[in-house]
Structure formats: C-alpha cells, structure tokens
Amino acid sequence: MPRRKSSSDDPCPVARSVDVIGDRWSLLIVRDAFDGVRRFGDFQRSLGVARNILSDRLHQLVEAGILATRPASDGTAYKEYVLTEQGERLFPVVVALRQWGEHHLFAQGEPHSRLVDRKTGKPIPFMAPRADNGDELAPGEAEVRKLT
Template sequence: MPNNSVLTDEPCPVARSVDVIGDRWSLLIVRDAFDGACRFGELQRNLGVARNILSDRLRKLVEAGILDMQAASDGTAYQQYVLTAKGESLFPVVVALRQWGEQHLFKRGERHSVLIDKRTGKPIPLMKPTARDGGGLPPSATEVRKLA
C-alpha cells in the first residue's frame, strides 16, 4: 500500500484504519457497495457527492485494496467497483456503526432502515464483543497492550 494512504509510523490499528476508511464518503461508499451499488453514476446518485470527491475516494479505496475495478458484469463498456475480500471484511464495522446509530441517533418511534437476516426475515442481533467463553465483554474487561 502506498505510504500516503496509511500512517505508516502510527502503531495504533484504529488510527491506521481511520486513515484509510474513516471519512464520511469512504464509509458510505463501502456501505453502498454492500447494498449492491457498483457503478460510479449509481454511487453518485445514491450519495449526492461531487464527482471529484467520489472519484478521489474510489481511487483511494482501490489503492487500499478495499474495492477492485473490473469490467461491468452486464457486458457494457462501463467499469464497476466491487468489494474485495479485504473490503468485505469491513462488514462487521459497518454493521456496528449502523447498530450504534439505531440505538443512539433516532428518537423513539422514528422510522429508519433495519438490517435483516435474509434466511429468517428478522433483524440481525446486536453485535458485541464476546469473551472466549461466549460471555459479553465490556470495555472494563479489556486493555490495550503496547508492543515494545
């Protein structure tokens, strides 16, 4: 990955992650990619973002290996953006942000979208860290160990 895409000297994985996907547009592009949006025009319409900003964020996401550009699946001359395995591994991050927003950013009874398990038709369970024994893991039960 190019040095300008990552805080190469930063030892914190959160800081490095935010450097790559932490801005509004990058996260929303990834969200829309999970929802099936794959063409530039489609992403621009969905997001209402300026072309130059969208182009810049797509380029950075491709450089970071989160999205891949490939020929359109319908055989047209267009290109499409698809999530790589690295990009698909962001799904829990997007789900966690969604669930946090559902819990804290909507008034009681206010309408919002819900992520549904296609197999059951039910909302997916709340994501939360779990210990090896399967029990809940609150922040107070964890610590960050700095590597020497």
C-alpha cells in the same frame, strides 16, 4: 493547511483504519458497496457526493485494496467497483456503526432502515466483542496490550 497528518505508521490499528476509511464518504461508499452498488453513477446518485470527490475516494479505496475494478457485469463497456476480500471484512465495522446509529440517533417512532437476517427476516442481534468463552466483553474487561 500544512499537509494532513497521516497515521499510516501509527502502531495503533484503530489509527491506521481511520486513516484509510475514517472519512465521511469512504465509509458510505463501502456501505453502498455492501448493498450491491457498483457503478460510478449509482454511487454518485445514491450519495449525492460531488463527482470529483467520489472519483478521488474510489481511487483511494482501490489503492487501499478495499475495492477493485473490473469490467461491468451488465455487458456494457464500463467498469464497476466491487469489494475485495479485504473490503468484505469491513462488514462488522459497518454493522456496528449501523446498530449504534439505529439505537442512538433516531427519535422513538422515527422510521429508519434496519438490518435483518435474510433467511429468517428477524433483526440481527446487537453485535458485541466476546471473550473466548462467548461471554460479552465490557469496555473495562478488555485491555490494549502495547506493541506485541
């Protein structure tokens, strides 16, 4: 395969984002990280991914500044992978994907995990882009303005 195309110089933010996390495992690693997974072995067991691939993706995510390594918090000599500030900001992305999946990829009545407000226990309302005044914005009401 002639070198995989990179979008790291594409002026579209979506393209650049996809270049960094638009791969099946990276996104699931980030999801797990939000769920508190930190150790190599825990990611591996949770995802069922091949170790070499996991190793590669963890390094990529660290390099991208989404994860960082630090000494394990359980007192052992191992290290752990935690979300950076930048990584934490992916929360809306993961939630949006989750909500879309919840609504469209399960048969009615089919059991699935659900994201709830820890305080109230109630499901989190469907996330949507909103205008300045708080009104929900439909796709047609937003516009990509090229090259600021």
